[in-house]
Amino acid sequence: MLFSKSFIPTTREIPKDIEAKSHILALRSGLLYMASAGIYSYLPLGYRILKRIENIIRKHMDAAGAQELFMSALQPMEIWQKTGRDKTLAEVMIRFRDRRGRDLCLGPTHEEMITEIVKKNVFSYKQLPVILYQIQTKFRDEPRPRFGLLRTCEFIMKDAYSFDATEAGLEENYQKMLIAYQNIFTECGLKFVTTEADSGAMGGNVSHEFLVEAAVGEDILYYCPQCKKYNKAEGKCPACGKVTETKTMIEIGHIFKLGTKYSSAQEALFLDQTGARNPVIMGCYGIGVSRLLPAIIETNSDDKGIIWPKEVAPFDATLVVLGAALVSEGLALSQELEKSGASLLVDERNESAGVKFNDALLLGNPFTLILGKNYLSSKKIDVEIRRSGEKLSLTREELINFLIASTDKRG
């Protein structure tokens, strides 16, 4: 993609009253547009990253046997009355009455809706187990939107739900999801912590939380420097007794064994092998998809900008073309590199070298390729590795091999 033709509104201005590093960098690098506090649009570069994150999630969910669906954002209030969550979630729910007099809400979550879908379509143990998931926008009347995409009124979640005939089936699916989550977060380049958690408003009794350490996190864990482990318990480390350090964390995923809380309340019953009717046994599995973007930036950035992990980077490399005389060479080189599978942002704008280098560092693609003086004299392309700052000088042939080896395209 040519920078001159792209819609990437980078800015050097740091917006006022913005606290989180990830929020500042997302706005400066033209990923987001803030319509109002807690309400964001994804601009093309931000959307490109979001899609890459979503596809990593899809890959691992599908591999674990989950099937993707897409539920309505509008939900009738009757289904919420069945579980009583019309009251417990009343404060955060965005509710209204339409012109036909229907009481509706914009879904803050989808347990009730998915339970209705399964209730109307699953009748026998022979149809179980099943895992369904979606990637969708959720809505919350958030009283304190903060930290950019970390706490918003409208956010994208991946929510999965498992339905089983037996507790052993639930356990099996729960373990599958636990492993899928670890694979997803690892592939997104996140250093995450898994803890057993308190299941709060979701009900059920077993849950695991996935968290990333960050200055703007709103969850707290206690880190033992001796055992190098994070604990939920305050006070001394339960393993070695050493005094722990308080760490702020961002929650990026949460999985729950719901049991029959929703299926009992909504009478989602199935016939078991003995002919008895029982409530379906459920699990639910959430990932804050739009939250992964700031979580990745918080932990993958420096004072110059973002350092995207290669799996979620908008492009494999930024090709900085210095001088109008080299533009046609730059275009030919980018075509050659794209043929070998690399994706490139070609910066052929009529801007100073300083502006181009600053934008390349800010946008944070894994490699900056520089077509400049060195190319004119020795036919070599300078390569700068964003994460390490390491510099190389490569011929076209060497560069192609380097990019193929380092971008390591996964299926």
Ligand SMILES: [Zn+2]
């Ligand atoms: Zn310890």
